[in-house]
Amino acid sequence: MALTTPHACHKFRTLSEVPNKTLPGARVHDAGTGEISLGEGTTMHYLADGLRLSMNWLDYLILATYFVVVLGIALVAKRSVNSSLDFFLSGRSLPAWVTGLAFVSANLGATEILGMAANGAQYGAYTVHWYLIGAIPAMVFLGLVMMPFxxxxKVRSVPEFLLRRFSPSSHLLSSSLxxxxxxxxxxxxxxxxxxxxxxxxxxxLPVSIVVSGVFVLAYIVIGGLTSAIxxxxLQFFVIIAALVPLTVLGLIRVGGFDGLIDKVVASEGAQFLSAWGGTGFGEQNPLGTNWLGITLGLGFAISFGYWTTNFAEVQRSLSAKNLSAARRTPxxxxxxKMFIPLxxxxxxxxxxxxxxxxxGPSSAYEYNQAIPLLMRELLPNGVLGLAVTGLMASFMAGMAANVSSFNxxxxxxxxxxxxxxxMPDKHYVTVGRVITVIGVVVGMGTAFIAASFSNIMNYMQTLFSFFNVPLFATFILALFWKxxxxxxxxWGLLLGTLAPVAFYASYSTGYVPLSTDQAANMTAAIIAFIVNVVVSVPISLATRPKAASELEGLVYTRASAQDKGEHAPGDGAWYRRPALLGWGxxxxxALCYVPFTL
Amino acid sequence: MTDNDTAPPSPQHDASTEPAHKSKFGQLFDIRAIIGGLFLVYGVLIGAAGVFAGPQAIHKAEGVNINLWTGIAMLLVGALFLMWLKLRPLSPQTSGGEETEPM
Structure with a gap:
């Protein structure tokens, strides 16, 4: 935070004044260090060249204050970390509203804010699919059906469930994946x-990656999951406090909602502000896929796979203090979640x-610079520092969620x-800390792999279709089919993982023609699910199942799996009833789709 | 690894036997105190930037004194969190904060 950039930095008032020269000290890296772009057919740009913010002492003070508080939490949290259950699941002591907000902000990480703003600029209202059909049904399913399980x-991870339901081999496979x-x-x-x-x-960039890595590392190693949560x-509230003024000023700039709609329709056409327009078979739309790809690929395979098996998310619910609170978490x-698009x-x-x-090819900006661009255009010092703090904090949260579930x-x-x-419990706490260090260091390495991809959002979605979808297919079969x-x-998990990898490889080498990466991801997800089921069913029928007594609590038809758990005082209140919350x-x-459909 | 090994380290470590430890921890840093405190500090810093805002800052923000408004809003939110904490403190006997949930 003490680096010397803010005062000497020029303040550019208009877009045309942005220089294209390389900033001193920010050398242009190879392999596309500045080339993240969220769209097909966009020309790649070097991020650092076109966009710089003029931070002053106040902005840095706000940023520093946040990190002092965050590290302070970590230090205090350390005093309460006594057992490995404390370190990994926060001792199962947190109330539902805390774990619920941690749940949504574990997802409000790196790709979410910049990536979805970028998608908004590129695909318009179609982006709401990621928030509505691509999130809500799966979150509700997790809370109502999966959480009791x-x-x-008492599993601490999805792979651990597979161990009890199946065997060490599928457990080791899924853990490694x-x-x-x-x-x-x-x-x-x-x-x-x-x-x-x-x-x-x-x-x-390399300095930034190492600095971020070291900070996340210090934070998790010192405090464990409690401090991460x-x-x-905390970051959830800070990022909201930063994005709300940004959005309000942006709306004023473009003439309110009416002005925004008029201008977007004038330049992009009315379909740009619809969610389902042109998604019939053979029709054209910005996403390059049809309603089947959106509902089955995104809404079912990727979404259910991500929300119900991604341990970074599930772990947040498991940290709740009782089953009722755990179910309410998602x-x-x-x-x-459904109002974050706003x-x-x-x-x-x-x-x-x-x-x-x-x-576009002639612009100095790429789609994922949408939010930094607005920050520079609209925010004076003060709120600007708050926005930078919010962004940094959201990256920290996403990263911390990943690392803590990894360890x-x-x-x-x-x-x-x-x-x-x-081994004694203490041994595993130590191992957890050591592997966190290793995980972050390896993560710094894979950051440079990510830097070679031109599109981080597609990269993320592709990873979900490789890793989360097959796991979900195996999981759902194991759960409902004794x-x-x-x-x-x-074998279902192994081949279900290899199939989308093979499909994606043939797409990226041009053997399979598809119009966009989004279409490819959604198709890969559907393939992963189908291959997994098609492999699992005949093998199951040909081999001998476990005795019913071994499946107690592990398949949905056994009563104990549906045990709703003890109720804490007050859990009977109507506003805490899971079914009402979920169906609500x-x-x-569904109502949120109305403005984008009519 | 057998099924026995997969159980949590030891059931005795569950919250049931650690309420005293948990509640001390909870009172030490209830998340509401941290959010409230941070928002108060930010509200003062940003609000002050709004009070002393120059014409350039206001011009940049479309004629709105955004620092002042954001500062006031953050002060209010911070005060609400601290009030919530004061009115519904974590009960020392339970490990969580059930009675404090907003939903």
Missing amino acids: YYNS FAIASVLIAGVNLFALGIILRTLLGWP YNEV LIAAFP IVVLPGLIALVIAPSIG TVFTNDIWQAYVKPR RMTAKAGF AVALA
């Missing part, structure tokens, strides 16, 4: 945080009006299970 079986996936995603987060540091503050809740999170996608559309050529799975499901079983056998679990969220999400 996770919680009653999960570890690989979380390190890759941590790399994307670090890369994005590095990009933002470089864009906002002028730090070179507290940070997530349900409470569903409500803020302060994320809307700024993307506003950026499209302020810089009409954004993302949980590695320690419990790989180390404790297969390398050094039956005939499913251990061999089927292993689904109904509200």
